[in-house]
Amino acid sequence: MNDAIIEIRELTKTFGATRALDGFDLSVAEGEVHGFLGPNGAGKSTTIRVLLGLLRKDAGEVRLLGGDPWSHAPELHRRLAYVPGEVNLWPNLTGGQVIDILGRLRGGLDEKRRQELIARFELDPTKKGRSYSKGNRQKVALVAALAADVDLLLLDEPTSGLDPIMDSVFREYVERFRDQGGTVLLSSHILAEVERLCDRVSIIRAGRRVESGSLAELRHLTRTSVVAELARPPAGLAEISGVHDLDVEGTRVAFEVDTPRLDAAVGVLHRAGIRTMTATPPTLEELFLRHYGDDLSAGEGSPETEETA
């Protein structure tokens, strides 16, 4: 892929005995907002630190904006801005000072946008580092990042301390950034945010990619739950592969079905005469609970393996 802004293949990173990344793959195309999801300790922050050239990879290929993030960090960093998961400010510098110095260290920032962001985020730039609340510390880092003229934003759980109103301001600016051709890698635990913002999503677990694709594709790979009232008891529903948790009580049926097998399942219902039916597509929550909750040995059940099988 030529237009890949981030291209990671088989990335491995260990800390002593801990394998934080274990053959991890990730590809982020130009102009997309890419959601980066995974349970605590899965390796999201580690991936971002490798992308920033802060951590040295043990094995694998990493390309960022067409360069090697370890050996060309300063040049590449002119074209990106980073918001860490936990923002620590200098205790004796004000928020305004921090925004300006980070901007200058990056090679300049848009003065007009800086003013605008400070106003929109309702940030008091005259407070000293330690007197900011958690959310306000995060806003300082967000203003510094969003006011920069860059091609790529690396955001590690950037909104974990923001209130809902500030959250929507954040979304607005990320969308604007994307509309102007920017690329975003957004690690987050807030599924609603991912759902609204992201074009594509990668899920990491225990240092490996377990899923990647657009939300529509991911939905397609999971189960739809179906509840129906039929004219007659259905015949042969249990035989259809991909039907789970089947519960038949006379003419009332409830089950879950892998989305690719939905058509076959509904076919059986149709032959039994559908009176009423609701089919609920999987919520994002369910999607992620499946990936977060399973232990890895139960991976056979994952849609990806089933599809290739």
Place this chain on the structure above:
Amino acid sequence: MTGLGRLTRFSLRRSRILIGAWTAVLTLFVYTSAAATDSLYKTPADQISAAESINTSSALVALYGPILDVTSLGELAMTKTTVTYAVLVMALAIALVRRHTRVEEESGRAELIGGLAVDPRAPLVSAVLVGALTSLLIAVLAAVADIAGGLPVAGSVWFAGSWLGVGLVGTGVGALCAQLSPNARTCGAVAAGVVAVLYAMRALGDTTSAHWLSWLSPFGWSTQLRAWSDPRGWVLLLDLLLAVALSAVALGLRARRDLGAGLFPERPGPAVGSPRLADALALNLKVHATSLVVWTVACAVLGALMAAIVPSIGSILDSAGTRDLMERIGGVGALQETLVAALVSVAAIIVSCFAASVVGHGGGEENDGRTEEVLATATERSTTFLAVALLALGGVAWLLVVTGAAMAVGAVGAAVSAGQVLAAALVQIPAVWVVAALALLALSWHSRWAVAGWGLIVAFFLVGPLAELLQLPGWVAGLSPYSHVPKVPADPVSVGPLLGLTAAAAVVVATAWWRYRERDIG
């Protein structure tokens, strides 16, 4: 007080390595001092003349305090420990209290504790208990070490009492200083300043006619206790009263302020960064600006105060006996030169602490993720390394220049010229650079080793006297970079060792630089 017992046990457990290591080193030092002294002097006359020669040297009196009873073996054996090494006892007490109060508040961990069923006063009271218990532990072990080393039991116990007293005062100083600023480093710096002033007051009082100054300092009390002959037990009450008063004031201040806050509310600052704040070097300089100013003023004041002893040396030793002795060892001029050399060697150790604090802070910046924020911009690794290295290396050079200049001013009227005094301070720079370079190497190895600089300073400070007492081979004492500095102005400036030290520092800094560029950040 709810939670006090648990908190205290928890703190003691968390600091067990610090307490254990420090206590072991001090006990070992006391034991070797006690055991070695007896064999050093063959006759009582030898012993007395050794004690008298210490008393005639203002340099040694300024460093160690006087020997009040020249016939006492115990007092001679404990010359260095009574005052000089008691500084380490006080420093440990301060470090412990600060660690379990302000450092916890600054890191936010204190909030975790504050949310539990714990009395709000308990953290401070518990930290004071930790300081007091540790002082007691050191005192008991010091008494045992002295007795095991063959010194009289009563004197050993009184001497240990003086250490306990100093430790308790340190606990109180630590508790009070920890209330002042939301910044743990500022609190530490204020406490260190208090120790330096107390030490300097005693040095002035012991070596000039203003003896009352010694009575204003707990270090002076340790000598005036006269542990080894005719002890004045009530002097220990002074320590106790002062410690209780300081702790009580600290508790009062604590009750009046919010968790994590300083005495004064935080004032708003500029809404924009000045254009000069444009690179990592400027940023680091800005972060350390207050500390640098405080250090500069402290070095100037202490340098002038300490050097003020120098001109008066001739007069206070103006008795027939001592004049005779003085002429034999080279006259007033030679005496003053030795004193200057001794004072600058102390200054070198104090100034090294600035380097340790800058490098240790660099490690803290990395642990807290601020180095990461800087390196995520277009800043090179080399720049963040240099920001720390240049401040540490340049800072100590600047501080020694200031110290030297202030001492030259303070010593006006002495037989030693201003140029000689300044030179004496400047030749210390390469040795301090070696210490700073080693601390940088530790930081470059891993951010969590960044505080190693403090340990190095203590180790280099102790290795010479320990090697002498244990009669270890010469190269052991030579491990300390301070031991290679020519004793200017008593000795001439010899270029060889200075170049050697500078080259060693350069090699170590280069290694540190290389390593810093290769390793993981965070």
